[in-house]
Amino acid sequence: MSSSSYSNYTNSPCAACKFLRRKCSSDCVFAPYFPPEEPLKFANVHRIFGASNVSKILHEVAPHQREDAVNSLAYEAEARLKDPVYGCVGAISVLQREVLRLQRELEETNNDLMRYASCLGGETSAYGGRRG
Amino acid sequence: MSSSSYSNYTNSPCAACKFLRRKCSSDCVFAPYFPPEEPLKFANVHRIFGASNVSKILHEVAPHQREDAVNSLAYEAEARLKDPVYGCVGAISVLQREVLRLQRELEETNNDLMRYASCLGGETSAYGGRRG
Numbered sequence: 466m467s468s469s470s471y472s473n474y475t476n477s478p479c480a481a482c483k484f485l486r487r488k489c490s491s492d493c494v495f496a497p498y499f500p501p502e503e504p505l506k507f508a509n510v511h512r513i514f515g516a517s518n519v520s521k522i523l524h525e526v527a528p529h530q531r532e533d534a535v536n537s538l539a540y541e542a543e544a545r546l547k548d549p550v551y552g553c554v555g556a557i558s559v560l561q562r563e564v565l566r567l568q569r570e571l572e573e574t575n576n577d578l579m580r581y582a583s584c585l586g587g588e589t590s591a592y593g594g595r596r597g
Numbered sequence: 598m599s600s601s602s603y604s605n606y607t608n609s610p611c612a613a614c615k616f617l618r619r620k621c622s623s624d625c626v627f628a629p630y631f632p633p634e635e636p637l638k639f640a641n642v643h644r645i646f647g648a649s650n651v652s653k654i655l656h657e658v659a660p661h662q663r664e665d666a667v668n669s670l671a672y673e674a675e676a677r678l679k680d681p682v683y684g685c686v687g688a689i690s691v692l693q694r695e696v697l698r699l700q701r702e703l704e705e706t707n708n709d710l711m712r713y714a715s716c717l718g719g720e721t722s723a724y725g726g727r728r729g
Contacts, residue, residue: 515647522681530682537686541673549654550662553685554669560692567699574706581713 480507485516494523498535506539513542612639617648626655630667638671645674 481495482488484507489496495516499507510519519538526534544553551558613627614620616639621628627648631639642651651670658666676685683690 513646513650515650518645518647522677525681534682537683540686541684545654549657550666551669552673553689554672556689557685557692560689560696563696564692564699567696567703571699571703571706574703574710578706578710578713581710581717585713585716 509542641674
């Protein structure tokens with residue numbers, strides 16, 4: 466949810482203030498990013514990072530970057546709840562292995578291509594190859 | 598540091614207990630994973646997740662998985678300190694884009710290979726192509 470649509474929700478406390486059972490002030494740092502209709506988003510980041518650390522991070526980043534910061538924290542928190550051992554670092558390992566696999570596959574395919582090109586004769590030099 | 602080498606450090610409080618200024622007991626949940634000579638490792642995870650959340654996560658996972666859990670938390674914490682907006686989710690985005698780029702490159706190279714094979718005539722059917 467963007468901060469521009471926050472005005473729709475000013476009558477309800479945001480999900481963070483509701484969770485923390487406190488008054489949601491007009492300058493609440495959480496309100497633009499934790500709308501009341503998404504209670505799990507705050508509950509997750511609270512459980513993994515704690516409200517005070519999330520608030521500290523929000524104050525550290527520029528207002529126009531806070532939505533991205535909250536969404537990345539929510540992503541990390543959800544990943545950690547699903548996989549308490551590796552969290553989203555598990556996804557990084559899977560992607561790193563996939564990059565390596567694709568690089569090897571591409572190299573082998575380029576080698577095949579070079580062999581075909583040399584079979585056709587004289588065209589090898591015209592083929593530059595694709596090198597990731 | 599593996600828990601087996603923890604015995605070398607039982608005379609000093611672990612980095613967590615030193616940071617939190619508390620007595621490091623023989624059953625301290627942090628001690629095997631936060632040796633005193635790596636004070637930044639605990640300081641980072643404490644700053645991003647909070648000691649109590651780290652302790653909760655450690656109690657949730659099996660003892661043989663705790664070292665991996667601590668290392669992934671330390672990785673996430675360091676990434677968040679370097680990039681408060683995206684943390685390690687930034688690395689995931691970069692890797693996802695790299696996987697897509699390599700998949701496209703591999704597809705184009707396979708198409709080139711098929712064209713070369715058909716130029717050589719009759720060998721196309723023998724070539725199965727590499728499809729990531």
